[in-house]
Amino acid sequence: MGNVQPTIVPYDGFDVMADVKAIRKACKGLGTDEKAIIEILANRSADQRQEIKQAYFDKYDDELVDVLKSELSGNFENAILAMLDPPQVYLVKELRRAMKGAGTDEDVLVEILCTSTNADIAMFKEVYFQVHERDLEADIEGDTSGDVRRLLTLLLEGTRDEGYEVDEALAEQDAVSMFEAGEGRFGTDESTLSYILASRNYIQLQATFKAYEQLSGTEILDAIENETSGTLKDCYKALVRCAKNPQLYFARRLNKAMKGAGTDEDTLIRLIVTRSEIDLETIKDMYLEKYDVSLKDAICGECGGDFKRLLLAICH
CATH class of the missing domain: 1.10.220.10 (Annexin)
Structure with a gap:
């Protein structure tokens, strides 16, 4: 974008x-x-x-x-x-790693699937089968449940509108549907929210979020925070943040990987390696703007030795 x-x-x-x-x-x-x-x-x-x-x-x-x-x-x-590894091979290995063994690392599934284009998703399905001789959709269905499974399955259909047109009437209509599915009722109707977030183009979603705030007086991320919980909440927040500003979403992921006790090196590697030929320079700008420290300085504070030198070299 x-x-x-x-x-x-x-x-x-x-x-x-x-x-x-x-x-x-x-x-x-x-x-x-x-x-x-x-x-x-x-x-x-x-x-x-x-x-x-x-x-x-x-x-x-x-x-x-x-x-x-x-x-x-x-x-x-x-x-x-x-x-x-070719980037798509590396990412399908990461998808598999997120699902193998006891427990599922939904954060990784969300990060990869919520930020991929329709073409990426079609390629992941194909490459996943070539590399693992397994079906990506079947694995995700087997490893997740309920509303999270439904949302990830929707994303795996790879049918998001990827245009740049905005239909203001549709934005108003979706905002009303989202309000009635969440804040405007007792309990939350996740299927409506999931469908809108997984199928509309990013510019359209930005218009919907604006209409939502005018309608309800609540910013969409706050509404999600109040109305949903657990992994589903993380999925929705990731989708909203990607629609608003994908590079800022990645900057947040990088910051989270380095915050608190211990560093999540796998996430650092995945994001820095896979975004390096797409938008890492822009992610660096967003990181500095958001956290008032450069990504390079943050890496220097958390990593050491050749690992640090390699990440810094990729970040240039």
Whole structure:
């Protein structure tokens, strides 16, 4: 939406064989030259990294991922491996990880599905099946329940209007429907809210939120806070924030990952790696505006070593 800026663009002087040899050299002998690995991978686009992986295999008959796994460790290794997957493959692995084992990490499901385009969702379904030989919709249905399941299933249909037209009459009508589904009644009719948030275009939703506030005197996020709870509330808030300003939503996610006791490194890696070629530069601006501290300084305060250096290099 709008004019957003990435931090990583395809490297102009890209020489795949020079990169392959430099990475080989960085991994050979005693110790690993992590700085050289960061210098190369944090300055190449995802497509260029795929070329490096292929050329590495062709030249040395070695999988680059296996080589780096044996040389690196911890969060630094996780971040480097995330960068070596095509973005859609990495994200479907994250979706699967969020559902595997005991309990479900709904935050991850919400973050990925609530911020994806229809084309992204269609691709996720396809790639999820290729990578895991499982059906994404069936897995999400099996791992969630009730209104959350219904909302995520709606999002998985990938039928959101992605135009930029605003129908003021529809905005008024949706605002009334949302009011009558929530504040205007005892209990909440989640299906109405879910349908509107999952199907209207973002500009249309902004008009609806405005109409809602004029009608009810309550800001939409406050209404959601008062009327819903648990994971469903998180889903709705994520959808509203994405409709208002997706980059600010991501800035908030990054801040939450670094707040409080312990850092959520998985979220840091996922957002910084996957948004780097889309809108990370704009997310950095939003972060500074919202929290009065730069994203780089926040990372410096929370992360250390090569992991910190890699994240900073991606953020430029």
